[in-house]
Amino acid sequence: MSREQAIRQLIPVFRRYGYEGATLSRLSMATGLGRSSLYHHFRGGKEEMAAAVLEYVGQWFETTILAALRTRDEPLERLRVMCENLNEFYQQGQENCLLNAITFGEGNDLFHRQIEQMLKIWLDELARLLLEAGIPAEIAKHRAQEAIILIQGALVLARGLGNTAPFEEMIASLPERLLA
Amino acid sequence: MSREQAIRQLIPVFRRYGYEGATLSRLSMATGLGRSSLYHHFRGGKEEMAAAVLEYVGQWFETTILAALRTRDEPLERLRVMCENLNEFYQQGQENCLLNAITFGEGNDLFHRQIEQMLKIWLDELARLLLEAGIPAEIAKHRAQEAIILIQGALVLARGLGNTAPFEEMIASLPERLLA
């Protein structure tokens, strides 16, 4: 098994259980690898697995979400593509946000910088698109912040209710809403 | 030490670390009690501690947040009181939402019913207030949902950025925004 394959199978564990809840047993079951095999791929152990997962998701985020925001399509279309990809990534609201999951407990101390960085780039890129769509700079910044708040909040509510509807509605309405 | 005193000191542990990250060592340090003393108060161990914490916060929520929404003041004033209390409870955005923290890992299986219940009552009470303020029923329901999404999303973003500003702005603007 390649490192990349392993990382992909580790993602849902950190997402669902957070850093502290992602035990080696769970990581081992998710990959089908024994503990020692995991240590062969990730010599730094669990901390390196979490770092690799964050790195991988960061790359995906860069080449999928941020790239969608930077195309030459119309702003509304770019936001739609972003939302489609988010919808798939979060499995229509059934899957947690990795960033949210990791900001609990020890994970927050270990990975705060990366998480902060990803959020800041996302905010910047959203604000740039909105500015380009003719929205004044200050309002664009504010709406970019609101976009992330709405996505994250909808995920939290959907999980709390055990019902994906709030997330699905949010994703469907977000593109037009941000440009209104 | 009374059970209630103990519960109050346990709350921040579950909030910051989630159910799996809330180890007996941390719970013991937070209360200043040895493990056995904790078991004296909570015979069911960690699971009972989490249940007691949820129950306590649920009570606080009922007598503080929901009660504020049911007074005979003007709707705007009631929402303001709710937001003031939320601001204090979440320490201006520095503290996580207990419900969000517990919905990761094993805690979700154990406490999903209580969490769902609390969210549903909150949604209902918000929708009732908005209806009373003259907002059509369907829109009121939708905005109630949006209120919780905005609060939870702002908490997630604030924690991710390590900056309470998004939460503080949200709490300050929310009452007028919901009635607009």
Place this chain on the structure above:
DNA sequence: GTCTATATAGGGATAGAC
């Protein structure tokens, strides 16, 4: 009501065979 001591399981991590 709190403590010390202890039991049992699971946690993270490593050595070395294949």
Place this chain on the structure above:
DNA sequence: GTCTATCCCTATATAGAC
């Protein structure tokens, strides 16, 4: 590259003294 076996530590939980 994966395994078995093992290490030490921490986690949850209990017994019984004070």
